[in-house]
Amino acid sequence: MSILDKFFESYHEKYLKKIQPLVNEINNFEPKFKSFSDKQLKEKTKEFKQVIRDNKKTLDDILPEAFALVREVSKRTLKQRHYDVQLIGGIVLHQGKIAEMKTGEGKTLAATLPVYLNALSGKGVHVVTVNDYLSRRDAVWMGQIYHFLGLSVSCLNHQQSFLYDPEYKEVDEAKDKIRDELGGFKVVEDYLRPCERNEVYQADITYGTNNEFGFDYLRDNMVFDKRQQTQRGFNYAIIDEIDSILIDEARTPLIISAPDVESSDMYKQFSRIIPNLQKEKDFELDEKLKAVTLTEDGIEHIERLLGMKDIYQEKGIKYLHHLEQALRAQILFEKDKNYVVKDGQIIIVDEFTGRLLPGRRYSGGLHQAIEAKEKVEVQPESVTLSSITFQNYFRFYKKLAGMTGTAFTSDEEFNAVYGLEVIVIPTNKPMIRKELPDKIYKTEIGKLKAVIREIKERYNKKQPVLVGTVS
Structure with missing residues (x-):
């Protein structure tokens, strides 16, 4: 101790x-x-x-x-x-x-x-x-x-x-x-x-x-x-x-948000463009931070597809928001993991409980980008009316x-x-369960294999096993 x-x-x-x-x-x-x-x-x-x-x-x-x-x-x-x-x-x-x-x-x-x-x-x-x-x-x-x-x-x-x-x-x-x-x-x-x-x-x-x-x-x-x-x-x-x-x-x-009447069809346009990009060449993915960033080659690739010289100049600014959200939707958000498609709608999956959250929508145009990605009706983009953490x-x-x-x-x-x-708070009766230290693995595959081995070992000994997952 x-x-x-x-x-x-x-x-x-x-x-x-x-x-x-x-x-x-x-x-x-x-x-x-x-x-x-x-x-x-x-x-x-x-x-x-x-x-x-x-x-x-x-x-x-x-x-x-x-x-x-x-x-x-x-x-x-x-x-x-x-x-x-x-x-x-x-x-x-x-x-x-x-x-x-x-x-x-x-x-x-x-x-x-x-x-x-x-x-x-x-x-x-x-x-x-x-x-x-x-x-x-x-x-x-x-x-x-x-x-x-x-x-x-x-x-x-x-x-x-x-x-x-x-x-x-x-x-x-x-x-x-x-x-x-x-x-x-x-x-x-x-x-x-x-x-x-x-x-x-x-x-x-x-x-x-x-x-x-x-x-x-x-x-x-x-x-x-x-x-x-x-x-x-x-x-x-x-x-x-x-x-x-x-x-x-x-x-x-x-x-709490409301529809933005100025929402355009650009989400559909970018949903067709993003799949043409190549990982590492056109964009870099940071899985730990859940961030995706365009490379210089990727920016040039996008500009060629849009027929534009410099997307970061005044004329291209209006595209950036839709581009960034389309990129996030395509690369960071997975169907049947982060969301499901049901009756023509994108329904968010709670990352902590695994429960569906009907009626809830991602903000900042992300939900529209996912709708365009999955080829369902793109709802008008929303503007935030009230928010709190x-x-x-x-x-x-x-x-x-x-x-x-x-x-x-x-x-x-x-x-x-x-x-x-x-x-x-102390337990009502002395606890006989042993609290063992955490085990850290270099890769997720190695971790999952170790979990499976542990489950099999406990099962063969007829010991009950509770496996906790994110969802």
């Missing part, structure tokens, strides 16, 4: 010792709430809200009692009791830090503790998930706890909005059986009542993806009347898989927290960019 590892281990140990009295205090409330009737438990929310409203106590003051209350309600509704390590995770999240919790340690359940506590302020809590399915699932699953305690829960999906309502649909026996087999949470098709977008943000707790929260913000900034806005402020957010959103996708821009959007929140299983490796970046501290 290095000196640096020992330092961080010592720091985390000190932090855990510091909050242990809080954990003990929460545990001390357990016998009390265990003896409460359902009605008595529900009354506690009104009591908490009142003392917060009257400024008699802060959220920190009522944390032990509120966490113990959520634990008891979880036992009654979900048949699941928060472990002490989940209490620790909840404290970390409430304090506006990042909780690194290993896979299977119950991040979703741990988040209910700070979510409930911070929702008592009446200013709204946003729980950010990685996809629409998880936002629906968690709104229904964890919604049982919040609903029991008198809080409203909502869910944002792409072009859909829901409020959690346990009476919205009648559950048949088959679905009840599925629910029981899956550990006590409701089937996601039930209990979600469609609603207007502004109703979603009026709920105490809102589940949704980073994209949906971000695009709603952009749309709110385009309305002429404040009464047309849907969001009501940025109080507190918990981001699941926070390293994926705030590190990997941090600079990814969310863009995830990095800038999530800085709006007064308090921000996150969960993941792999945050500590990005600890320095989280601290420098967002002022967020990473705390490693």
Whole structure:
């Protein structure tokens, strides 16, 4: 173990010792709430809200009692009791830090503790998930706890909005059986009542993806009347898989655009020209930086094909934008990897999840260049009306927290960019899995062959294997 590892281990140990009295205090409330009737438990929310409203106590003051209350309600509704390590995770999240919790340690359940506590302020809590399915699932699953305690829960999906309502649909026996087999949470098709977008943000707790929260913000900034806005402020957010959103996708821009009537047929023209260029002679490709650059020969080749002497002079400037995008579309973007062609349309493939993103388009004319390349109808080029990156959007929140299983490796970046501290949460039971060092290979083929050998070896030993891919 290095000196640096020992330092961080010592720091985390000190932090855990510091909050242990809080954990003990929460545990001390357990016998009390265990003896409460359902009605008595529900009354506690009104009591908490009142003392917060009257400024008699802060959220920190009522944390032990509120966490113990959520634990008891979880036992009654979900048949699941928060472990002490989940209490620790909840404290970390409430304090506006990042909780690194290993896979299977119950991040979703741990988040209910700070979510409930911070929702008592009446200013709204946003729980950010990685996809629409998880936002629906968690709104229904964890919604049982919040609903029991008198809080409203909502869910944002792409072009859909829901409020959690346990009476919205009648559950048949088959679905009840599925629910029981899956550990006590409701089937996601039930209990979600469609609603207007502004109703979603009026709920105490809102589940949704980073994209949906971000695009709603952009749309709110385009309305002429404040009464047309849907969001009501940025109080507190918990981001699941926070390293994926705030590190990997941090600079990814969310863009709302409109058609540009001056868009021309030049994309089609350049889609016929680019295939005539030769790699290395006419252009150079940097696969690491995902950049393609024309050589001197390539520029002369293009000028001959266009019948132009100097494309970089004033007369040729109008061609450069279309040329650059056509070159990127032809060389850097692969069909069935970066995008698919479906029903005459180019549909983007999310590079992190592998999911299709219908309705989303590449900006700056790139989408038109790909349409021309694939010989489908070229839609008018778009002009950007509103744009923001995830990095800038999530800085709006007064308090921000996150969960993941792999945050500590990005600890320095989280601290420098967002002022967020990473705390490693211990596992509930001693971990017997060995964390082996990374292996680096000179070529991708060598790496893939090694992966295949490893899979075969583990398979022959009847060991389970999980292979992670980009998409």
